[in-house]
Amino acid sequence: MMKLDAKIPSGDISEKWTRHKFEMKLVSPANRRKHQIIIVGTGLAGASAAATLGEAGYQVKSIFYHESPRRAHSIAAQGGINAAKNYQNDGDSVFRLFYDTIKGGDFRAREANVHRLAEVSTSIIDQCVAQGVPFAREYGGTLANRSFGGTQVSRTFYARGQTGQQLLLGAYGAMMRQVDAGQVEMLTRREFMDLVVVNGQARGVIVRNLLTGELETHMGSAVVLATGGYSNVYYLSTNAKHSNVSATWRAYKKGALFANPSFMQIHPTCIPVSGDYQSKLTLMSESLRNDGRVWVPKQAGDKRSPTQIPESERDYFLERKYPSFGNLVPRDVASRNAKTVCDEGRGVGNSGEAVYLDFADAIGRLGPQKIAEKYGNLFEIYSNITGEDPYKLPMRIFPAPHYTMGGLWVDYHLMTTIPGLFAIGEANFSDHGANRLGASALMQGLADGYFVLPYTLANYLGNTSLASVSDQADEAKATRRSVAEKIDRILGVKGKTPVTVIHRRLGRVMWNFVGMSRSKEGCQKAIQEIRELREEFWSDCAVPGDANTLNHSIELAGRVADFLEFGELIAKDAETREESCGCHFREEYQTPENEALRNDDAFAHVAAFEYQGEDKEALRHQEALVFENVKPSQRSYK
Amino acid sequence: MTADNKKMKISLKIWRQESPQAAGHFEAYELDDVTPEMSFLEMLDHLNEKLVSEGKTPVYFESDCREGICGTCGLVINGIAHGVGPRKATCQLHMRSFQDGETIHVEPWRAKAFPVIQDLGVDRSAFDRIIAAGGYVSVNTGNAPDGNSLPVGKTTAEQAFDAAACIGCGACVAACKNASASLFVSAKISQYALLPQGQPERARRAGAMVAQMEEEAFGSCTNETECSAVCPKGISFENIVRMNREFLRSQFGSTEIE
Numbered sequence A: 001m002m003k004l005d006a007k008i009p010s011g012d013i014s015e016k017w018t019r020h021k022f023e024m025k026l027v028s029p030a031n032r033r034k035h036q037i038i039i040v041g042t043g044l045a046g047a048s049a050a051a052t053l054g055e056a057g058y059q060v061k062s063i064f065y066h067e068s069p070r071r072a073h074s075i076a077a078q079g080g081i082n083a084a085k086n087y088q089n090d091g092d093s094v095f096r097l098f099y100d101t102i103k104g105g106d107f108r109a110r111e112a113n114v115h116r117l118a119e120v121s122t123s124i125i126d127q128c129v130a131q132g133v134p135f136a137r138e139y140g141g142t143l144a145n146r147s148f149g150g151t152q153v154s155r156t157f158y159a160r161g162q163t164g165q166q167l168l169l170g171a172y173g174a175m176m177r178q179v180d181a182g183q184v185e186m187l188t189r190r191e192f193m194d195l196v197v198v199n200g201q202a203r204g205v206i207v208r209n210l211l212t213g214e215l216e217t218h219m220g221s222a223v224v225l226a227t228g229g230y231s232n233v234y235y236l237s238t239n240a241k242h243s244n245v246s247a248t249w250r251a252y253k254k255g256a257l258f259a260n261p262s263f264m265q266i267h268p269t270c271i272p273v274s275g276d277y278q279s280k281l282t283l284m285s286e287s288l289r290n291d292g293r294v295w296v297p298k299q300a301g302d303k304r305s306p307t308q309i310p311e312s313e314r315d316y317f318l319e320r321k322y323p324s325f326g327n328l329v330p331r332d333v334a335s336r337n338a339k340t341v342c343d344e345g346r347g348v349g350n351s352g353e354a355v356y357l358d359f360a361d362a363i364g365r366l367g368p369q370k371i372a373e374k375y376g377n378l379f380e381i382y383s384n385i386t387g388e389d390p391y392k393l394p395m396r397i398f399p400a401p402h403y404t405m406g407g408l409w410v411d412y413h414l415m416t417t418i419p420g421l422f423a424i425g426e427a428n429f430s431d432h433g434a435n436r437l438g439a440s441a442l443m444q445g446l447a448d449g450y451f452v453l454p455y456t457l458a459n460y461l462g463n464t465s466l467a468s469v470s471d472q473a474d475e476a477k478a479t480r481r482s483v484a485e486k487i488d489r490i491l492g493v494k495g496k497t498p499v500t501v502i503h504r505r506l507g508r509v510m511w512n513f514v515g516m517s518r519s520k521e522g523c524q525k526a527i528q529e530i531r532e533l534r535e536e537f538w539s540d541c542a543v544p545g546d547a548n549t550l551n552h553s554i555e556l557a558g559r560v561a562d563f564l565e566f567g568e569l570i571a572k573d574a575e576t577r578e579e580s581c582g583c584h585f586r587e588e589y590q591t592p593e594n595e596a597l598r599n600d601d602a603f604a605h606v607a608a609f610e611y612q613g614e615d616k617e618a619l620r621h622q623e624a625l626v627f628e629n630v631k632p633s634q635r636s637y638k
Numbered sequence B: 001m002t003a004d005n006k007k008m009k010i011s012l013k014i015w016r017q018e019s020p021q022a023a024g025h026f027e028a029y030e031l032d033d034v035t036p037e038m039s040f041l042e043m044l045d046h047l048n049e050k051l052v053s054e055g056k057t058p059v060y061f062e063s064d065c066r067e068g069i070c071g072t073c074g075l076v077i078n079g080i081a082h083g084v085g086p087r088k089a090t091c092q093l094h095m096r097s098f099q100d101g102e103t104i105h106v107e108p109w110r111a112k113a114f115p116v117i118q119d120l121g122v123d124r125s126a127f128d129r130i131i132a133a134g135g136y137v138s139v140n141t142g143n144a145p146d147g148n149s150l151p152v153g154k155t156t157a158e159q160a161f162d163a164a165a166c167i168g169c170g171a172c173v174a175a176c177k178n179a180s181a182s183l184f185v186s187a188k189i190s191q192y193a194l195l196p197q198g199q200p201e202r203a204r205r206a207g208a209m210v211a212q213m214e215e216e217a218f219g220s221c222t223n224e225t226e227c228s229a230v231c232p233k234g235i236s237f238e239n240i241v242r243m244n245r246e247f248l249r250s251q252f253g254s255t256e257i258e
């Protein structure tokens, strides 16, 4: 069996990265311009990498399906970004951020990566401030912080409820500066179709020009995937409509291993589903749990309006069960508890699939003005969607698929199992274990792009001999041919069912069987039903139009086709991980208090899957996780 | 799942245009099962699902985040950029804002600088070129001092944020009778003119961005303020006043910090 080598440097955890930076190979400034680096994606991870590598002197091609880098899904992040600055003098440190992240991830993340993340977190804030990101400030002019779940310090930096937007615009500006300087070439409106592997090395990509339908080949010294997460396999999620798994999935089919695909974060505070035609779910930032109190009626079936229910008949279940973290328990814990009270018949709203998030106390304490200052835009979003005023009535919220901890397996260098193919940001699996803490995805995306990849990529280039290859190489031509055939195959079905209908059904299967709670039987059922849907897709999907033109239907169909394969891998991973950890809750494995029950003897490892061919079972590999600095314990937020 | 089973009948007149070169026209569609809680774009999704199952070509429109922040969506609905109601992007408009039986006209942004690519989709790459000309602070990765080394007053930070909140959707251009990009450009210039980090390049930035704006096919600003009225983020017209000042400074003042 393939042995997964994470290439973790030796030495004390706090010195690994510093020492390794010195040990790694560099590429001299004169040689950098000889390297064409292909980066797919311009979210926080991709844009920061493109900017930094451009500044360093590499020739960068930035490829993405959006019309502009600024449209990437990172733009939608609301609440904030963590950093171990300890500006609040509340006991924060690099080690504490490291510790919180390992513990929050339920001891399923790699220590060395997480420590490095915590180390570089402080430089990220400095960089963003220098770019003119308008972070929230105190009256004295210093940076303001707030708290997020799973921590007892205040280390989250924010720009109202639009932190992702401001950070992305900062990275986008830095990247556009390199476009202006001729270091970064932007190829907008291109869908990644496949990876070109030559002599076992990632050397190029086949993309489809979405405006013309033309297939293009772009070759280079290395390829970086920064293509984001795959929550949309659940159809309804908080992700943007076009977020997809296609790029990482196609890399997987070319030989890159896919790690922990079933580690899927369900975010506790989203606006509940209101109708059958709903196309996405809207997040209400976790920061709201700083001041909002979560409750349901004590009595099942209590249909009174919330203001009619007296204090004594309310159950503030998070505060009751977890007195030391209260409403700020980690996401997996908050979500599961919301599901439990709804399953008990105590859910609120028409569907009974919601709990209250109540600001009455905070408004009483701080006044509506202060609350508006902190959460104004979120309250506006809420009332716009629901037609209700959260200043007067508690919000109704329910968990929804939100973030994917799983992704392409990468080593300490963020390189996949295909030499020369790197994965950064949400697209990799690296830092969050089985549950990500709030405000840590933005941190990771920018850490990868600004501060990690530029070193590790140079090390790869410095250590590797690269033959010169052209876009006419046999491998490039063959890959391009297979891409064209796949498109023809999709257009050739000429069936009756719109792909969105099939996608919606897939989402329901995923949510019911591999959502917030899983069982062996459920996983097997999911696999069965996904296979049926896949058959239906290939015999009856309706994809109108031709290949050689702007045809949005082709993109949609290609992505749904990939989700229909990928969903099965999620179910397989969930089935084979016979324990509960973080987001992954197997009904068979729980403590007497219904908390996730890990099995460290058998499952303290990363599961990484290797593609074996069409309709063949993927091969499951393991990367053992060694904890030398934080002793795995039963997580307790009580 | 829907508690309120009320169905609405909606007539649509939608701009169809096969390609940038093709002539466009309005096409009529009827829907009789629209629900009030659907968003406007969900209503279009629904229409498209119908068209596809009938073997017809769906209507091309763009959208992504569907929560008013990515700036991808943008339709002129009954003559108003992003449709009726203040401070929202097209994706935040719901069918409860329309009457049962209403006829709705749907068009793309209309501006020379934003050519139609298909149906309701346009090309806004001119905005990227304006940003590339100078819409940033030139600081390489790793070059930054400690985040708290330069204090920024709370009010200043808030004002800078208000300008920085622009989502780059282009509604300001679509709403302007001259198709001017002044609100978009001035928002970026203002953000950096207000912050200490933006000072070293303040004049150069204003000059370069305005020059690029003039090179694109945008019209000039004649103070109609239609732009601010449709802006999903309520970006203030005052930014344009500031931009004009900054531009003058860049032409006659010094080009370095003062």
Ligand SMILES: Cc1cc2nc3c(=O)[nH]c(=O)nc-3n(C[C@H](O)[C@H](O)[C@H](O)COP(=O)(O)OP(=O)(O)OC[C@H]3O[C@@H](n4cnc5c(N)ncnc54)[C@H](O)[C@@H]3O)c2cc1C
Binding pocket: A040, A041, A042, A043, A044, A045, A046, A063, A064, A065, A066, A069, A072, A073, A074, A075, A076, A077, A078, A079, A080, A081, A163, A164, A190, A191, A192, A193, A226, A227, A228, A229, A238, A239, A240, A243, A244, A246, A247, A283, A402, A403, A424, A425, A426, A427, A438, A439, A440, A441, A442, A443, A445
């Ligand atoms: C509503 C919401 C709020 C959030 N709030 C927070 C928060 O407050 N704090 C926090 O830390 N995290 C938050 N997150 C998570 C965080 O935003 C994401 O994890 C992060 O932004 C992902 O960044 P990325 O660069 O990896 O990918 P993305 O930003 O998703 O970018 C993906 C890029 O890849 C391109 N791409 C994708 N697929 C293809 C393809 N097949 N072909 C070509 N190009 C492709 C896209 O064009 C895009 O440029 C939030 C997430 C959501 C959904």
